[in-house]
Amino acid sequence: QAEAIADLIDASSAQAARSAMRTLKGVFSEKIHQLVEDITRIRVNVETAIDFTDEDIDIMTDTGVAEAMETASQSLTDVFEAAHQGLVVKDGITVVLVGAPNAGKSSLLNALAGTDTAIVTDIPGTTRDVIRQEINLNGLPVHIIDTAGMRDSEDVVEREGVKRAVSALDEADLILLVADSAVYSDQEPGPVLQTLFAGKYGDTAIDEATHLTELAQLLNRVCVVYNKIDLTECHEPGVSSTHYQDHVLKLFRLSAKTRTGLDDLRDHLSELAGYQSSGEGNFSARERHLTALSNAQESLESAISGVCEHLPLELVAEDLRRVQTFLGAITGEVSSDDLLGEIFSNFCIGK
Template sequence: MTEFSSDPIIAIATAPGRGGIGVIRISGAGLRGWADALCGQALTPRHAHYLPFRDRGGEIMDEGLALFFPGPHSYTGEDVLELQGHGGPAVLRRVLEDCLARGADMGLRLAQPGEFTQRAFLNDRLDLAQAEAVADLIEASSTAAARSAMASLSGAFSTEIDALSERIVRLRMLVEATLDFPEEEIDFLEKYQAAERLGAVSAALDCVLATARQGLVLREGLHVVLAGQPNVGKSSLLNALAGEDVAIVTPIAGTTRDRVVQQIHLDGIPLHIVDTAGLRETEDTVERIGIERSWAEIARAQVILHLQDARHPDDPLDAQIVQRLPAGVPVLRVWNKMDLLGHGTVPADGSIPGKSERHASREVDTPDNMPLRISAQTGAGLDALRARLLAIAGWTPGTESPWLARERHVRALEAARAHLEAAAMHAAHSDQVLDLFAEELRLTHEALCGITGQFTSDDLLGEIFSRFCIGK
């Protein structure tokens, strides 16, 4: 996105395609007279006017509703005109082009992605966290995510951040005042209970950080890759988790040649499940390309489900696969096809009483370092698998994040916590480092304010708003 300009802007605000209703949005300073002339009548603010949309020659292009919102009491903080007509692409383009021609003298131009919301932010109608929530609400893939995004848009997240910032500011004021009177430095930390205040703020920040992490999981979900030898049931597991046949399943090894992606929801959390080609040595050119893509997908995974045939848990090829799995990525060992072993029903937790454990040659990262036993065919053990995936995501089933968060929000909160810890260290050691104590408080405040946009670079703003759709 380019630098902010004050030119009036216009865009189709509804999604591309055909629909019953299409909306054209125009925003700019001093639009009142132009809007009245465009619509052929004086528009009462915040009232819907049913009228024909005529071109410059007087021909009716469409008919619908015109609504005028005078600034600063509008979405962008500027004068805003919305034309709500029929949702056909041809008629919307015609109205759009006519508006552009009639607004050329005042510099009316097409809006860039996110520019309406960017103006709302720059005109103090929304803070940055609320502005991001607009895009999150549009992109929400579950009811829980939509509800939390709406809470963020309403200011729930910003309220928490502002409360933390206010407590830091009060402490900073005391510190800065003391720095102006060096004779008071000796007594400051004890007199104003600086350590206790820091502890209380740190505890409050930890609560906000924990909720933000939940909100991040709810927004972004988890990228889960199914990996293993051919014919161990990866595609069957994908179908079982998705509840439909999204991948081809046959007894022939190597059926899957390319990745198959399916999004599912567990307790409102989006999981992006990727089925991959079976991992083995092969001379088949097409299959070899699929295997290379499998390893590339595994390298991008947030969680890897390493499927093994429960009838052959000590297969040397599985040990080789384990050795190649990326370090630092949670790996769930899953023994599939338990229904073919004759053990009867697999318990809900995936265990088999009395069954000895046999481990692969490399320890893998599961909550209990034990393989899960499932049957993708019968569905046995899948509830335990779902619970394990939610645990890895850091999600507590049955809870609901009060607001959504993004990766940058979590990082900013983590940075603020690190600066508070540094401030606490200075407070514990000596009153003679009060200037360092004050600096850490300043950096804490700056990190928090970056979330709501009080201290935010233009580059970051451009990155955030460029990801919006046009018309928002």
């Protein structure tokens, strides 16, 4: 809840503020507490089956442990998805615009921002430094970074701009590789991609095996935007996909000047982030919360597999203990005394 106060102060949208308020009011904590209670009940039954094997009862079957685990797993998945949505609303995504000079990157920035943030001229190389702008996309914070056009230049300032453009790629959740539709064909993205590769790796480095892994990670974040369709014979906007070196690339045809096709790109940004503008039941969350929930889900799935495969119950119990430990990273631990108290309050054993 203390983190929620900071999130409320830093909220960049009304939806982010509402999510922070729900966390501040304990919505997130209540969901975690409920999960802990569910896991505790399951663990009680498993521990009882281990410790009191002489009793003439099938505790695992009679108490429906397997079914309870499946239900808890679904609940955990639901909480994770809501938490992820909360993180997206809080932090947003970072989008970097790159491409050759005069491809219309700054025009695209202005179109997305709805304001003349960057200077736009017909002179190639107008943008020489990194320009940052934050926009609100139906409640989703989008951090847009416009960069200098990638090309070889004798100009010291322009070379520094290209260097900063390459550095900005490391920040990107999504890289929009902008190309002039009048120069490049939208049927084959290879020539456009070479502009990016040459800027980041140099003209020959792209062929070196040492860059293959890094190249794959780069392509996973790239979308190609064919801008200036208003200057071509075919003015129709569109969205398509193509394969390039075993990677699926999204291709967009649009005009930043006339705003034609811009909505398709906006929709893709929301889709990429997994953002749902109608997520009124969400709450604010942080990366550490998602990590803890993911680890808890992994341990719970291991416990479910253990029951299905009839592994020793001690292994199942250990997985359940780990689930509680990971959830405890969010909302507090359940002690062994708590567990024993639950065992002897639910079963007439040892009298």
